[in-house]
Amino acid sequence: MTGALVFDLDGTLIDSAPDIHAACVRMLADYGHAPLAPERIQSFVGNGAPRLVERVMGAVGETTGHADWLARFLAHYAADPATLTRPYPGVPEVLEHLAEAGHALGICTNKPETPAREILRRLGLDRHFAVVIGGDSTAATKPDPLPLARAYEALPGGPRLFVGDSEVDAATARALPVTFALFTEGYRKSPLADLPHDFAFSRFDDLPALVNRALAR
Numbered sequence: 001m002t003g004a005l006v007f008d009l010d011g012t013l014i015d016s017a018p019d020i021h022a023a024c025v026r027m028l029a030d031y032g033h034a035p036l037a038p039e040r041i042q043s044f045v046g047n048g049a050p051r052l053v054e055r056v057m058g059a060v061g062e063t064t065g066h067a068d069w070l071a072r073f074l075a076h077y078a079a080d081p082a083t084l085t086r087p088y089p090g091v092p093e094v095l096e097h098l099a100e101a102g103h104a105l106g107i108c109t110n111k112p113e114t115p116a117r118e119i120l121r122r123l124g125l126d127r128h129f130a131v132v133i134g135g136d137s138t139a140a141t142k143p144d145p146l147p148l149a150r151a152y153e154a155l156p157g158g159p160r161l162f163v164g165d166s167e168v169d170a171a172t173a174r175a176l177p178v179t180f181a182l183f184t185e186g187y188r189k190s191p192l193a194d195l196p197h198d199f200a201f202s203r204f205d206d207l208p209a210l211v212n213r214a215l216a217r
Contacts, residue, residue: 002102003215004155006148008164009109009116010045011186013091016111016119017042018084023077024056030072033060045187046168047142048110048135049074074112081115082122088185090204095128097208104155108148110135110168130155143171148178159215163207170195179214181207 010016017038025035036059044055053070057063099105105128109116113134120126131154133147140146152160162173165186173180174196182188182197183204192200199210 001159001212001215002104003159003161003211004104004106004152004157005098005161005163005211006106006108006151006155008142008162008166008169009107009111009119011165011188012088012163012169012183013095013107013125014085014087014119014123016081016085017045017187019081020045020052020077022080022084023073024052026076027053027069027073028056028060031062031069033062036060042187043189046110046166049077049112078115078118082119085119085123087123087125088183088204090207092123092125094204094207095125098211099128101208103211104158105129106131106133106151106155108133108142108151108162108172110141112136142168143175145172145175148172148176152178159217161211161214167195170197173197179217181210181214 007013021038021041024041044052050070053073057069107129111134113136116134117132131151133151135141138147138150160178161181162178163181165183166188167190179198181199182195184192184200184202199214201207201210
């Protein structure tokens with residue numbers, strides 16, 4: 001049985017935190033601030049660029065000028081979005097396998113659509129995805145179910161599965177609702193037991209068998 005499989009991007013298919021951190025360091029330097037630790041920046045990822053910048057500003061005591069800070073972050077990130085970003089182990093091979101098996105694949109991320117597409121292109125993953133929905137592609141961002149619904153609307157019918165790594169993804173899947181597979185090695189902040197999910201996996205090599213089980217339910 002084939003299905004419509006939609007993936008989150010950051011912390012699910014790719015470890016993008018190093019490039020996000022680098023762009024934040026450049027943004028902070030523009031305003032005379034020292035870098036924040038990579039782990040601190042990673043903890044701010046998940047709700048899109050505006051919230052990321054808001055959290056960085058809060059961490060250094062800045063309270064005004066959010067639009068300017070956001071513009072600077074987006075410019076820095078767009079200039080260099082994929083130098084340090086890498087797919088998680090097994091991701092390229094598993095995506096190839098899923099596509100060859102006839103599954104329709106899509107992306108639903110809170111990252112802006114343009115850098116999301118550019119990163120996928122640079123990593124050689126873009127050819128697998130029939131649709132890419134970014135944080136600026138619709139009027140809402142996850143955990144609102146609208147962007148995920150739009151992703152599925154662009155894919156053929158059939159059983160649906162959403163693959164993500166975070167509290168935001170779990171809440172989005174529940175809101176739609178849709179079967180949710182949780183990648184445990186991404187950017188989640190809560191214990192595994194606190195995130196509602198139908199399946200969990202820590203190695204992408206295990207995903208094809210999990211997909212078969214999920215779609216047969």
